[in-house]
Amino acid sequence: MSYDCIIVGGGIAGLQAAIQLGRYKHKVLVIDSNYGRSTLCKSYNNILGWPDGISGHELRQLGKRQAEKLGVEFISEVVDRAEKVGKGFQLTVKTGLQFAAKRLLLATGIMDRIPAFPELLHCLGINVYVCPDCDGYEVMNKSTIVIGAGNVGAKMALTLSYWTQDLTYINHEQTEVSEHLLNELKVHRIQYVEETIQKVIAENSYLKGFILQSGKRIMGECGFIAFGGNEVKSNLAKQLGVELLENHHIVVNPRTKMTNIPNVWAAGDVVAHSEQVTIAMGEGSAAAIWIHKSFMDEREVF
Missing domain, CATH: 3.50.50.60 (FAD/NAD(P)-binding domain)
Structure with a gap:
């Protein structure tokens, strides 16, 4: 199956990007492992409109439903491999299924090192x-x-x-x-x-x-x-040749959120910045806007 854009990661940045791209009527797939920071947090307390807080689970469910209404597709899988194929990209998940896309957004996040209690x-x-x-x-x-x-x-x-x-x-x-x-x-x-x-x-x-x-x-x-030593989930980016910092965070253009690899974007905690939900939302939206612009630029050329 081929898509305009595949988003790897269904956390806050990925969901916000999915909503924005859905509103542009692009064909979008979100591949999510269903395990990350936003699945663990029982309450976010600093988000506009939620003065009493909202759990990561509830925020994710609301975002997913909103994206699905816009035609965005979701699958629960873990992506093992990402590679450039022709003018697009091919992703292979653990079960062996493969998905193709013209654009790729990595919103894979990080995982805090928490002791086993x-x-x-x-x-x-x-x-x-x-x-x-x-x-x-x-x-x-x-x-x-x-x-x-x-x-x-x-x-x-x-x-x-x-x-x-x-x-x-x-x-x-x-x-x-x-x-x-x-x-x-x-x-x-x-x-x-x-x-x-x-x-x-x-x-x-x-x-x-x-x-x-x-x-x-x-x-x-x-x-x-x-504890430090948090896991930055940038392995797919590394496979694609995306530039990483020494701490494994992904380097992006601060305005467009695109990486050094054309048509590969990144947003959220996997990018080097202050790790906050509100920032992740903004980055997801920004990435989606510039992904759409890239399609519009192609249309103007051809």
């Missing part, structure tokens, strides 16, 4: 967060526990000191923290604990605290996760 996942967006720009406001004047690794966790705790003075940093992986940052933690009166977490204490999807390996309990009202 299932209880934490149920609290994401409720009172456990990963992005201080998105959710620092939520911990204002509240006792907040940062769990993380080394310098990454220390920097997160220091960033959150803008919002609250009641902070504890648990260096769960016991990774080295620089002397400079240790001194900064002391200056800001942030409690520093270098010990492995044994258990998460949670109730009704609300984090209550942690039990350390020693048996000590550290309780708090909110939590932040900061």
